Amino acid sequence: MMIICLISGFLGSGKTTLMIELGKRLGSKGRRAAIIVNEIGEVGVDGALINQYGLNSVELTEGCICCSLSGSLQNTLRVVANDYKADAVFIEPTGIALPSKINTIIRTSMVEYEAKLGICVVDAYRAEKIYEEAGLFFRRQIEDVDIVAVNKVDLVNDEKVATVEELVIGLNPKVELVRMSAKRCEGVDRIESILFEKMGARE
Ligand SMILES: Nc1nc2c(ncn2[C@@H]2O[C@H](COP(=O)(O)OP(=O)(O)O)[C@@H](O)[C@H]2O)c(=O)[nH]1
Numbered sequence: 001m002m003i004i005c006l007i008s009g010f011l012g013s014g015k016t017t018l019m020i021e022l023g024k025r026l027g028s029k030g031r032r033a034a035i036i037v038n039e040i041g042e043v044g045v046d047g048a049l050i051n052q053y054g055l056n057s058v059e060l061t062e063g064c065i066c067c068s069l070s071g072s073l074q075n076t077l078r079v080v081a082n083d084y085k086a087d088a089v090f091i092e093p094t095g096i097a098l099p100s101k102i103n104t105i106i107r108t109s110m111v112e113y114e115a116k117l118g119i120c121v122v123d124a125y126r127a128e129k130i131y132e133e134a135g136l137f138f139r140r141q142i143e144d145v146d147i148v149a150v151n152k153v154d155l156v157n158d159e160k161v162a163t164v165e166e167l168v169i170g171l172n173p174k175v176e177l178v179r180m181s182a183k184r185c186e187g188v189d190r191i192e193s194i195l196f197e198k199m200g201a202r203e
């Protein structure tokens with residue numbers, strides 16, 4: 001049975017960068033990882049780059065997976081689980097998707113999965129501005145996730161990181177915070193180890 005990892009967050013926060021890094025790490029340790037990306041009018045993932053690491057990727061582009069494409073997401077999950085037999089599937093929705101909506105679609109997909117991990121990637125540099133301009137949306141992206149990756153810490157000082165962390169914890173006290181620079185592959189270890197814990201020692 002596979003692990004489903006939902007990676008949400010606003011456009012440009014670093015979702016794809018994190019997902020590719022995690023996929024590479026799983027692949028290098030003999031696990032089968034698949035990636036489902038939902039981009040609307042955005043530059044897609046470099047399929048060739050992903051395949052180079054033995055990852056299987058599917059792009060859904062003709063709508064939003066939490067609305068018109070919910071059925072396509074469910075079908076793709078079934079293919080990834082039953083035919084590709086992935087150990088882990090990463091789902092990257094568009095930046096405006098709500099994790100709670102996608103969780104419902106996953107639950108009703110009839111796909112058996114072992115565990116689900118929800119990660120929201122927050123751009124430490126832009127978080128406060130986004131919160132000011134779209135507070136409710138920011139809040140709803142932080143709700144219903146297990147981990148908030150405070151990303152791009154290479155661009156800001158520690159004080160700024162701490163402010164963003166306080167903001168996040170204020171909105172969802174239950175979440176685990178991970179400081180990250182996905183670009184420099186810092187902080188990714190923690191998420192990798194959580195994934196391996198959830199996958200267990202099975203073959
Ligand atoms: N400085 C910095 N840039 C990053 C980091 N993570 C991602 N980026 C850059 O931010 C941009 C958006 O990243 P991407 O992964 O495509 O974001 P997505 O839209 O959430 O999938 C790209 O140019 C990345 O190289 C990081 O930790 N630090």
Ligand SMILES: [Mg+2]
Pocket residue numbers: 015016017092
């Ligand atoms: Mg992306």
